[in-house]
Amino acid sequence: MNFQGLQRVEDAQTYLDTSFRAGREAVDNHRMQKEYRSQRSRIEKSKNIELVRMSAIRASLTKSLSRLLTSFPNTTALPVFYHELLKTTIDYYPFKKALATCNWARERINGFHEFYSKKLKGSREMSGITRVRKEFFGRVSSIMYQLEKPLKFLEYSRKTMKEFPTIKTETPTISLVGFPNIGKTTLLFKLTSSKPEISNYAFTTTKINVSYFKEKVGKKGEETEKKIQVLDTPGTLNRFDKMNMVEKQAYLAMKYCSDLFVYIFDLTEPFPLKEQEKLFRETKKFDKKMIVYLSKADILPAEKIQEFAKKYNAIWDAEELKQKIIDNLNL
Numbered sequence: 001m002n003f004q005g006l007q008r009v010e011d012a013q014t015y016l017d018t019s020f021r022a023g024r025e026a027v028d029n030h031r032m033q034k035e036y037r038s039q040r041s042r043i044e045k046s047k048n049i050e051l052v053r054m055s056a057i058r059a060s061l062t063k064s065l066s067r068l069l070t071s072f073p074n075t076t077a078l079p080v081f082y083h084e085l086l087k088t089t090i091d092y093y094p095f096k097k098a099l100a101t102c103n104w105a106r107e108r109i110n111g112f113h114e115f116y117s118k119k120l121k122g123s124r125e126m127s128g129i130t131r132v133r134k135e136f137f138g139r140v141s142s143i144m145y146q147l148e149k150p151l152k153f154l155e156y157s158r159k160t161m162k163e164f165p166t167i168k169t170e171t172p173t174i175s176l177v178g179f180p181n182i183g184k185t186t187l188l189f190k191l192t193s194s195k196p197e198i199s200n201y202a203f204t205t206t207k208i209n210v211s212y213f214k215e216k217v218g219k220k221g222e223e224t225e226k227k228i229q230v231l232d233t234p235g236t237l238n239r240f241d242k243m244n245m246v247e248k249q250a251y252l253a254m255k256y257c258s259d260l261f262v263y264i265f266d267l268t269e270p271f272p273l274k275e276q277e278k279l280f281r282e283t284k285k286f287d288k289k290m291i292v293y294l295s296k297a298d299i300l301p302a303e304k305i306q307e308f309a310k311k312y313n314a315i316w317d318a319e320e321l322k323q324k325i326i327d328n329l330n331l
Contacts, residue, residue: 002166007071009155010064012144019060019140026056043126050120050133057140058113065106068154072099079169081256088248089164090157098150098157105143112139165208165249167257172329173229175250175258177283179236179276182266183295185209188232190318208233208250215322217331226331231258237282260289260328262321265314267304268296289328293321 030052075083075096086092116136123129167173176184192211209232216223233254235247243251254261263280267273284290297305297316308314315321 003073003161003164004166005071006158006161007067009068009151009158011151012148015061015064016141016144018064019057022060023053023056026052043124043129046126046129047120047123050129051117053133054113054116054120054136057136058109061109061140061144062106065102065109069099069102069106072154072158079256081167081169081252082164084252084256085164085249086161088252089160089245094153095157098153101150102147102154105147108143109140112136112143163245165210165253167208167210167231167253168229169257171212171227171229172259172331173231173257174260174262174325174329175231175233175254176264177233177254177261177279178264178266179271179279180234181270182264182276184232184264187262187264187293187295187318187321188230191322192230207246208253213322215326215331217326226326228325228329228331229257236279254286254288258286258288260291260325261286262291262293262325264293264295265308265312266295267300267308291315291321291324291328 027049030049073082075086075092078086086095113136116132116139120129120132123132176187178184188209188211192213211230211232212227213230214225214227217226218224231250231253233250235243235250237251238247240248240251261283263283265273265276265280269276280292292312292314294300294305294308294314294316305316309316315324
């Protein structure tokens with residue numbers, strides 16, 4: 001799912017200015033029509049002008065609000081991962097209330113348009129036409145100004161949601177898990193040929209790296225190509241309330257999106273092995289399938305690799321890892 005297409009939420013005055021400008025343009029176009037020029041009654045001309053103006057204002061406002069409402073996802077239809085992420089990063093009920101208020105405003109504007117159009121058609125004097133127009137403008141403006149706080153909150157929500165990772169929740173997914181700078185992003189490149197940014201400093205990951213690789217599976221002559229999603233997940237599984245926002249995203253992705261973990265040990269110990277083993281035990285609490293991978297094996301003594309591999313049933317070859325991933329995902 002991709003949240004990059006969320007429409008910018010303007011303030012109430014911007015939407016009103018746009019709608020009144022649309023009203024003026026509609027009136028200017030109407031005055032150019034032969035039908036308008038052929039009318040002799042000043043009252044009828046004025047009625048038609050104001051009907052055109054009010055219709056254009058209504059159309060502009062309801063179109064803006066409709067685009068806003070459809071731009072944001074339907075919270076009840078979100079995959080569990082994104083639903084939980086939304087609740088974690090945004091005040092969920094105020095968010096839903098802000099959307100509901102915008103929908104209420106749209107319906108009220110439509111109702112005002114219907115009411116004042118009928119009232120305008122029944123006017124018999126110029127003063128009555130002017131009064132109806134002013135009342136319509138006032139009621140519509142009042143409704144929009146009541147949206148000032150909801151619109152600000154939705155713009156804040158939009159900016160937050162644009163930072164959500166784009167994860168395909170229906171695609172078979174593996175998560176690369178382990179401490180920073182122990183070879184996760186290097187392994188991501190080996191698996192997917194996608195070269196993410198790699199930092200030399202611990203705890204500086206600012207996002208979940210997402211990439212893919214494809215493998216042919218099935219009997220010879222009947223192979224099908226399967227796409228596998230790979231997540232490079234930052235964080236060290238602190239208590240959830242102690243995590244930063246990127247770590248919370250990673251935790252939720254591991255919990256709700258991942259079918260398989262690849263836990264990475266680094267025996268060169270940029271982090272003490274005891275700490276890596278502690279994190280490994282924490283990772284097992286997710287109750288997911290797990291493959292243990294040993295990074296930087298090319299610079300380690302063979303006997304150290306063999307001893308560790310025996311203890312954890314670890315592997316250190318990327319191609320062997322790919323095959324083991326395929327087997328564990330039952331593709």
